[in-house]
Amino acid sequence: MTYSHSPTSLVSGLATSHAAVHADIRGLFVGISAERMRQRPLPSMNSIVWCIWHMLRVEDENIARFVVPVQQVFDTGGFRSSLAVPYRDDGFGMQSADVTALSERIDIGQLADYAAGVEAQGAWALTQIDGWDFSVPFTAAHIRPIVEADAYGDAANTDNVVGFLSTMKKGDWLIKHMVGHSQYHLGEIAAIDSALGGPRYFTW
Numbered sequence: 001m002t003y004s005h006s007p008t009s010l011v012s013g014l015a016t017s018h019a020a021v022h023a024d025i026r027g028l029f030v031g032i033s034a035e036r037m038r039q040r041p042l043p044s045m046n047s048i049v050w051c052i053w054h055m056l057r058v059e060d061e062n063i064a065r066f067v068v069p070v071q072q073v074f075d076t077g078g079f080r081s082s083l084a085v086p087y088r089d090d091g092f093g094m095q096s097a098d099v100t101a102l103s104e105r106i107d108i109g110q111l112a113d114y115a116a117g118v119e120a121q122g123a124w125a126l127t128q129i130d131g132w133d134f135s136v137p138f139t140a141a142h143i144r145p146i147v148e149a150d151a152y153g154d155a156a157n158t159d160n161v162v163g164f165l166s167t168m169k170k171g172d173w174l175i176k177h178m179v180g181h182s183q184y185h186l187g188e189i190a191a192i193d194s195a196l197g198g199p200r201y202f203t204w
Contacts, residue, residue, distance in 0.1 A: 010134055010171060015126050017179040022119040024186055025052060029112045031201045032193070038103045041195035043096060047103035050091065051189050053083075053111060055182045057090035060118045062177040065146050066138065066165070068125045073117040082110040122178060134171030 028037070028048065037049040046054075057074070064072040074080060080088060084107045087098070094102075143162045165173065190202040 008130075011126055011129065014174060014178060015123065018119075018122055018126065021179055021182045021186070022115065022122075025055070025115050025119075025182070026112075028052060028189065028201070029108070029115070034108050036193075036196060036198075037108060039196055040100065040103060041192060041197075045192055045195060046099055046188065048189050048192050049106055049108060049111065050099050050103050051185045051192070052115070053085075053102065053106060054091045055185050056111075056115055056118045058181055059122055059177060061090060063118075063122055063125050066143070066173070068128050070121070070125075073114065073121050077114065077117050079110065079114045079117075083107055083114065084110070126178075129174075132170055134174070135169055137167065137169050138165050138173070140166050 032048060037052075038047055040047045060072045060074050064070050074088070080086075084105050085102050087094075087102065091099070091102070140162050143165050144158065147158050147161050168176070193201050
């Protein structure tokens with residue numbers, strides 16, 4: 001993607017889209033029962049609550065590691081304990097049995113609190129990047145020590161993480177991890193909601 005607009009306009013657009021995505025996430029907690037959120041319509045499909053957890057983990061760990069030098073909300077808010085699941089990673093490549101276990105065990109009220117914290121930290125992070133050149137990628141020299149030092153869970157996959165991030169312009173990376181990734185999984189949630197049958201949350 002070529003960035004012909006000013007950094008200020010890109011950040012403003014991201015902030016608006018980020019807020020809209022999180023408004024959609026908040027709506028899920030209000031509009032869908034806990035029982036429905038935990039169900040997997042097919043063994044090949046995730047649950048709604050797993051998708052929400054995954055979206056939040058991806059945003060949280062990417063903001064804290066690569067945008068602003070802060071700790072993850074997951075850690076500062078004590079959510080590893082309060083969510084009642086043992087996973088610190090973001091669930092990428094998670095086995096089906098673990099998807100089911102997380103869906104059954106996770107504390108949905110605490111997940112809603114975690115979502116609020118991630119939204120707030122993400123919104124704040126967007127106010128801290130005025131000096132970024134969005135047209136250039138992260139460098140391997142910048143990324144590698146962060147991945148190697150972090151206990152996030154992908155240290156064994158360092159070369160792939162470094163290689164992936166090094167191919168993305170910073171603007172593309174922000175759009176993907178603060179908006180696009182969650183939008184994709186909101187679409188997945190709509191498909192799960194439909195496959196579960198019965199009254200649907202999504203009516204579009």
